[in-house]
Amino acid sequence: EAGVTQFPSHSVIEKGQTVTLRCDPISGHDNLYWYRRVMGKEIKFLLHFVKESKQDESGMPNNRFLAERTGGTYSTLKVQPAELEDSGVYFCASSQLPGGSYEQYFGPGTRLTVT
Amino acid sequence: SQKIEQNSEALNIQEGKTATLTCNYTNYSPAYLQWYRQDPGRGPVFLLLIRENEKEKRKERLKVTFDTTLKQSLFHITASQPADSATYLCALVSSGGYNKLIFGAGTRLAVHP
Numbered sequence: 001e002a003g004v005t006q007f008p009s010h011s012v013i014e015k016g017q018t019v020t021l022r023c024d025p026i027s028g029h030d031n032l033y034w035y036r037r038v039m040g041k042e043i044k045f046l047l048h049f050v051k052e053s054k055q056d057e058s059g060m061p062n063n064r065f066l067a068e069r070t071g072g073t074y075s076t077l078k079v080q081p082a083e084l085e086d087s088g089v090y091f092c093a094s095s096q097l098p099g100g101s102y103e104q105y106f107g108p109g110t111r112l113t114v115t
Numbered sequence: 116s117q118k119i120e121q122n123s124e125a126l127n128i129q130e131g132k133t134a135t136l137t138c139n140y141t142n143y144s145p146a147y148l149q150w151y152r153q154d155p156g157r158g159p160v161f162l163l164l165i166r167e168n169e170k171e172k173r174k175e176r177l178k179v180t181f182d183t184t185l186k187q188s189l190f191h192i193t194a195s196q197p198a199d200s201a202t203y204l205c206a207l208v209s210s211g212g213y214n215k216l217i218f219g220a221g222t223r224l225a226v227h228p
Contacts (some may be wrong), residue, residue: 004158033215041206042119043159045215056215091158099213100164101147106158 002026004107006092014042018080023092024073031055031095032075033104034067038088048051049075050098082114117142121205121219128226134192136222138205142184144215145207148181148188153202153221162203163190195226 005024013019025032034046046065047057051072060067064083069075079086089111094106117190128134136152138148146167151159165172165181165188178191192199202223206216 031214035216035218042214042220043218044215049216061214093158099208101164101208103149103161103164104216106151106160108156110156 004092004094004105006090006107006110009112010111010113012115013082014115015084016081018078019082021077021090021092021112022081023075023077023107024095025092025094026105029064029094029096029105030061030072031098032069033093033095034075034077035059035091035093036088037091038085043091046077048098055098079112082112084114087112087114119143119205119207119217121203122222125223125225128195128224130195130197130226130228131216132195134195134199134224134226136190136203136205136224138188138190139186140148140207143186143207143209145183145209147208148179149206149208149216150177150179150188150190151204151206152206159204160190177217192224195224197228198226200226 007022030051032049035043037043045059047068048055051068066078079111089109093106095102095104118141149164150162153159163179165179167180180189202221204221205219
């Protein structure tokens, strides 16, 4: 069974540009999460999809970030326009069932560098 | 304010010894607490989960304890091996935020032959 995959693995963009990150969850996992780790800090929650619906987007930093999950399969996270403080590693995770009693399977992350 | 604290200093131990990592939290009421392992350049990998009404959980060489009075979880690796070297993350699931994981900063463990 394939794990969670993320693309690209690394992206370097200039301030003001747009970047789109992609996540493919494990097949059959309705729950998809985005997290990020900025330099020196802990991993922080961004949002949670159940199928194509946003269940919780309380962690999204501002309206420059837009997440979608059309059709309830893969998800994209767009940052537009990118700022220097958006640099970090963006992780996607999926789980078969929701709730904290179930493990989340993480992808390898996308390292975003904004210069 | 709400905080999750893990030892920021790396933990260095000798192969064969027991590693003990600490996770302390304040102003949370976690329904669950999970431990993950993270290797450089990779995403976290789930290890163990413990519920608020459980005191201890074991899996092979791993043991987790959860003390809601002390607001602390301890993570033990017995008979440690160099392959256990990694960063270990604790993550809370708050009773108010049922699905999202709230991570500590992690503790780096180095097991020396």
